[in-house]
Amino acid sequence: MNMKKMAVVLVLGSLGSHAYADTAETKNIPVETYGYSTKLDIEHVISITEPANECAPVPVQMTYEDSHGERHVLQYQTMGTGCSN
Template sequence: MKLLNIALLLALGSAGAQALADDSHSTTAANQPPVETYTYGTRLDIKRVIEVSEIANECGPVPARMTYEDSRGQRRTVEYQVMGTGCSNG
């Protein structure tokens, strides 16, 4: 659960920015890791965060993605739900 909280805080805190983005533009879709869907209880082995997607400007839960490197050096992508940035309190 702590890892989910860390991932959500990282995603919300870095909206609009890419953390340590990979400059390689020659990567094809075939070389991309499959996207795993986060569910409660999923164990994440995060050594280094590579990229976090922007959070949609909607009011309600929206999908977000985080690409990271695990302790074995493998690149992984996980998709999870976060609260959109379009809600107002007034």
């Protein structure tokens, strides 16, 4: 029963984040995955997807422009919003 609930939360959370991030400007931009060695050049943050309502690390995506005006989509892990404490 618990696994079914977690699966539903993951599916619904991923659908919501994709719908939010899938704007006309970001459709053709490849998603980059953040790593500790990733060199970031963030001039302006355009949007950040909402983390899933789960008490675990979850992926989120940030759309931003660099100092040259190019748009990027970066995926990274953050703690979900489902923790009570």
